[in-house]
Each structure stands twice: as structure tokens, then as C-alpha cells.
Amino acid sequence: MSKFDHIRPFYDTEVNEALHSVVQHPMMKALMSFTFPDTPEEVWAEQLKRTHSKRDFQANFIYHAIQMVLQKSSEGLTTSGFENLDPHTSYLYISNHRDIILDTSLLNVSLLEHKMIMTASAIGDNLVQKSFLHALSRLNRNFVVQRGLSPRELLQSSKLMSEYMCQLLTRENRSVWIAQREGRTKDGNDATQQGVLKMIAMASDEANLMDYFKKLRVVPVSISYEYDPTDALKMPQLMAKANDEVYVKEKNEDFNTLLSGIMGQKKRIHLHIGKPLNPADLDTIAVENDNANKQIQALAQLLDDAIIQGYKLWPTNYIAYDLLHDCTQFADKYTEKEKQLFERRLELRIDIDNKVMREGFLAMYANPVVNKMKYQDA
The missing domain is CATH 3.40.1130 (Glycerol-3-phosphate (1)-acyltransferase)
Structure with missing residues (x-):
């Protein structure tokens, strides 16, 4: 046994057996259905069972899952x-x-x-x-x-x-x-x-x-x-x-x-x-x-x-900075529509009457602007 066995990834020699053990797991089915919505289960399942390396698993399955995440979110x-x-x-x-x-x-x-x-x-x-x-x-x-x-x-x-x-x-x-x-x-x-x-x-x-x-x-x-x-x-x-x-x-x-x-x-x-x-x-x-x-x-x-x-830095960072400091210092970095969308997000996601929560939420987006200003004009 290697001393790294309880922390390391699978070796390629272990990949196929591991895939066989999880191919029918409900979470694997959900992941594959999300990734390949138009592919029958037996097709992706068969491809998984023929996979023998971590690189092939990442390139042929996980890569496409992440692309789908990017597309949808x-x-x-x-x-x-x-x-x-x-x-x-x-x-x-x-x-x-x-x-x-x-x-x-x-x-x-x-x-x-x-x-x-x-x-x-x-x-x-x-x-x-x-x-x-x-x-x-x-x-x-x-x-x-x-x-x-x-x-x-x-x-x-x-x-x-x-x-x-x-x-x-x-x-x-x-x-x-x-x-x-x-x-x-x-x-x-x-x-x-x-x-x-x-x-x-x-x-x-x-x-x-x-x-x-x-x-x-x-x-x-x-x-x-x-x-x-x-x-x-x-x-x-x-x-x-x-x-x-x-x-x-x-x-x-x-x-x-x-x-x-x-x-x-x-x-x-x-x-x-x-x-x-x-x-x-x-x-x-x-x-x-x-x-x-x-x-x-x-x-x-x-x-x-x-x-x-x-x-x-994104428009959201500059909007949050201006809202937090009640100013228009970075008004040229965003549109009125972008500001309205961000304020709407703020209202939907937190209690904006809670001062600590509002300031904490805005600071999360504004701090990257503050930090970057130390090096250059943001």
C-alpha cells in the first residue's frame, strides 16, 4: 500500500472498476442525463463502462458536463x-x-x-x-x-x-x-x-x-x-x-x-x-x-x-461599490439597466432593511474594487 492511498485519486488501473460500481447510481444517472439530455441511458452507460483512464473520463464526460453548466447558468x-x-x-x-x-x-x-x-x-x-x-x-x-x-x-x-x-x-x-x-x-x-x-x-x-x-x-x-x-x-x-x-x-x-x-x-x-x-x-x-x-x-x-x-472587475463590482458608499464614482463603468438588475437581485436575496446584511452583501462585491484600487485606478 502507498502511504498516499487514503488521499489520492484513483490510479488509471482502478478507473474502470470504479465506473462499473457507480454507473447505475442515481446521482450518476442525474449527472449524465443533465450532460447528455438527448443520449439514451444505455449509450452513455456503455461508454462509461469502456472508460479506463481519468483523462478519458474528464475529457469525454466531465468536460461536457461543465460546458452544459456554463450554457445553463x-x-x-x-x-x-x-x-x-x-x-x-x-x-x-x-x-x-x-x-x-x-x-x-x-x-x-x-x-x-x-x-x-x-x-x-x-x-x-x-x-x-x-x-x-x-x-x-x-x-x-x-x-x-x-x-x-x-x-x-x-x-x-x-x-x-x-x-x-x-x-x-x-x-x-x-x-x-x-x-x-x-x-x-x-x-x-x-x-x-x-x-x-x-x-x-x-x-x-x-x-x-x-x-x-x-x-x-x-x-x-x-x-x-x-x-x-x-x-x-x-x-x-x-x-x-x-x-x-x-x-x-x-x-x-x-x-x-x-x-x-x-x-x-x-x-x-x-x-x-x-x-x-x-x-x-x-x-x-x-x-x-x-x-x-x-x-x-x-x-x-x-x-x-x-x-x-x-x-x-465586472459592472456588479462597481455598482456595489457605489451603492455601499452612496456615490457615483464608477457610474461610467455600468449602465442604468445593469444597476437596476443588481438592485433587484439584492432585494430578492436578502433583507435590505437589515443594515449589516445589506452592507455585507454589497461589500462582498465591492471589496475587489477596493483591493484593486490599491494597485491602480480601477
């Missing part, structure tokens, strides 16, 4: 920055995190279209409690991040994940996707958690920590949705924080958020691939900071700078 995906990548090189994509499933799925759809190496992607074990979802995630090349552990277990789990990511990137030429933080941002502020970078660095055998990050070929990724399909679902947690209360998730909340994120209206989506971090910038971090903690802090800032600058 968005006005399309645009991308930029893929010219920064080499098709034969693996990268560590560190991304801002807005949607549980789509952030990484849209990256992989785009990588497939650009004939580049797709990613193995981190997914929290809270999202794969059901056996079917666990199997589907392993077929889709996800590896499991264990949550809710004791400090000692967390340390062991983090070391294992760091070693696994290192093996993928440096020995298997497999790209890896990981979010810049644990959990999605709830307030629109995309900030890299230093703990994520410390976990990645655990497998380092380099005397100089930045030399290890050079080996991993880190690429910052920015994804932006014109409408956040889970914006209203984030309100209870923001309200609890505002009231200084401990937020307790409801049963099945993660699963419901996952479905809302996939099928909720997003309007336009943009995915930007930043340039791989410049080795010279990493050398500068090593020279200017005399200990590992300071280096990690500087690396987090470097990533934040790239992710925020690569983030595409």
Missing part, C-alpha cells in the same frame, strides 16, 4: 494568460477561491482546450462524505484535504499532503491546483493564508525555502464571477461574525452550497492565468528576509499582488 467563460504557460510543463496553480467545484473545473476545462497538463486538485473531505461523491472526486483527479483534525493529526495530514503534491509536481509531471486559503472567501477579499504556503513547504529538502518554491513553478490564478451564485448563502456566516457569534453549519449545507454554486446564475466568468512566479523575485525574498516565516509572508504578498491585479 452563465453567459460564458473567457480566459487570458495561457500564453504564459508551456504545454509540457507541470505547475502549482494557487488560486483565489469563490466556488467549491467550478474554480478548479473551469481551470481544467481551459487547460484541456489549450492542450496543457490538467491538474490534480485539493478538495476538502467535508465535500466527499457520500460514497458516490468520494468516488466521483477520485475519478476527477481530486486528492483529499482532511478537515476537523486534532493539532497532532493536522500536522501529520499536512506533511502527507505536502509530500504528495511534491511527488506530483516534481516526479510525475502532474500539475496541482490548490486554493490560496482554506474555504471560499465570504467577503470578496482574496488573501493568501500563510498556513497554506507553510503546508506546501513541509516537503522541502532545500536549505533555502524559496529554492523549493522555484522547483514547484507556482502560477497565480484569478477567477471572477459577475454574479456569485452563493452570495445569499454566505450571509448567515457574515451575520454571525458581525454579531460575534460562533457560526455552526447546518446539516448538508456544504452539499447545498455545492449545488447552488454549480447551477446558480453567474452571468459572465473570467479566468486569468498569471505568469509563473519569477525566480528572481523569489531570490529577492530569500535575500531580504532572514527567516522562513518572513519569507512565507513575503511570498503570500507576492501571490496576493498577482491574483488581485489579474482579477477582472
Whole structure:
């Protein structure tokens, strides 16, 4: 047994057996009926049973599922920055995190279209409690991040994940996707958690920590949705924080958020691939900071700078900023109709008489504008 067995995706030798075990599952039937509405069940079922690799499963089934999601719940995906990548090189994509499933799925759809190496992607074990979802995630090349552990277990789990990511990137030429933080941002502020970078660095055998990050070929990724399909679902947690209360998730909340994120209206989506971090910038971090903690802090800032600058602002962001500050600073960035539609969304999704809720909802959309203004005129 490999020490990675309880967190890794299926090996290709295991894919066919796994597909046979789930082909008749109601959730697989629902997924395939959604993806191929005009195809008889026996046809897609037979094709699934003849699939023997994760890549074929992703390219022949999941790719089309994501295309259908885009068709039904968005006005399309645009991308930029893929010219920064080499098709034969693996990268560590560190991304801002807005949607549980789509952030990484849209990256992989785009990588497939650009004939580049797709990613193995981190997914929290809270999202794969059901056996079917666990199997589907392993077929889709996800590896499991264990949550809710004791400090000692967390340390062991983090070391294992760091070693696994290192093996993928440096020995298997497999790209890896990981979010810049644990959990999605709830307030629109995309900030890299230093703990994520410390976990990645655990497998380092380099005397100089930045030399290890050079080996991993880190690429910052920015994804932006014109409408956040889970914006209203984030309100209870923001309200609890505002009231200084401990937020307790409801049963099945993660699963419901996952479905809302996939099928909720997003309007336009943009995915930007930043340039791989410049080795010279990493050398500068090593020279200017005399200990590992300071280096990690500087690396987090470097990533934040790239992710925020690569983030595409939509009319909704500017509208929210103006509504929040009761001004017309960005009135040239949107139409009156776009403003009315956004205000209508606001009224339908939250109690607008609740000041804390209204400000929290608007800030979620407005904060990317605030953050970008620190670098340039938004």
C-alpha cells in the first residue's frame, strides 16, 4: 500500500472498476442525463463502462458536463494568460477561491482546450462524505484535504499532503491546483493564508525555502464571477461574525452550497492565468528576509499582488461599490439597466432593511474594487 492511498485519486488501473460500481447510481444517472439530455441511458452507460483512464473520463464526460453548466447558468467563460504557460510543463496553480467545484473545473476545462497538463486538485473531505461523491472526486483527479483534525493529526495530514503534491509536481509531471486559503472567501477579499504556503513547504529538502518554491513553478490564478451564485448563502456566516457569534453549519449545507454554486446564475466568468512566479523575485525574498516565516509572508504578498491585479472587475463590482458608499464614482463603468438588475437581485436575496446584511452583501462585491484600487485606478 502507498502511504498516499487514503488521499489520492484513483490510479488509471482502478478507473474502470470504479465506473462499473457507480454507473447505475442515481446521482450518476442525474449527472449524465443533465450532460447528455438527448443520449439514451444505455449509450452513455456503455461508454462509461469502456472508460479506463481519468483523462478519458474528464475529457469525454466531465468536460461536457461543465460546458452544459456554463450554457445553463452563465453567459460564458473567457480566459487570458495561457500564453504564459508551456504545454509540457507541470505547475502549482494557487488560486483565489469563490466556488467549491467550478474554480478548479473551469481551470481544467481551459487547460484541456489549450492542450496543457490538467491538474490534480485539493478538495476538502467535508465535500466527499457520500460514497458516490468520494468516488466521483477520485475519478476527477481530486486528492483529499482532511478537515476537523486534532493539532497532532493536522500536522501529520499536512506533511502527507505536502509530500504528495511534491511527488506530483516534481516526479510525475502532474500539475496541482490548490486554493490560496482554506474555504471560499465570504467577503470578496482574496488573501493568501500563510498556513497554506507553510503546508506546501513541509516537503522541502532545500536549505533555502524559496529554492523549493522555484522547483514547484507556482502560477497565480484569478477567477471572477459577475454574479456569485452563493452570495445569499454566505450571509448567515457574515451575520454571525458581525454579531460575534460562533457560526455552526447546518446539516448538508456544504452539499447545498455545492449545488447552488454549480447551477446558480453567474452571468459572465473570467479566468486569468498569471505568469509563473519569477525566480528572481523569489531570490529577492530569500535575500531580504532572514527567516522562513518572513519569507512565507513575503511570498503570500507576492501571490496576493498577482491574483488581485489579474482579477477582472465586472459592472456588479462597481455598482456595489457605489451603492455601499452612496456615490457615483464608477457610474461610467455600468449602465442604468445593469444597476437596476443588481438592485433587484439584492432585494430578492436578502433583507435590505437589515443594515449589516445589506452592507455585507454589497461589500462582498465591492471589496475587489477596493483591493484593486490599491494597485491602480480601477
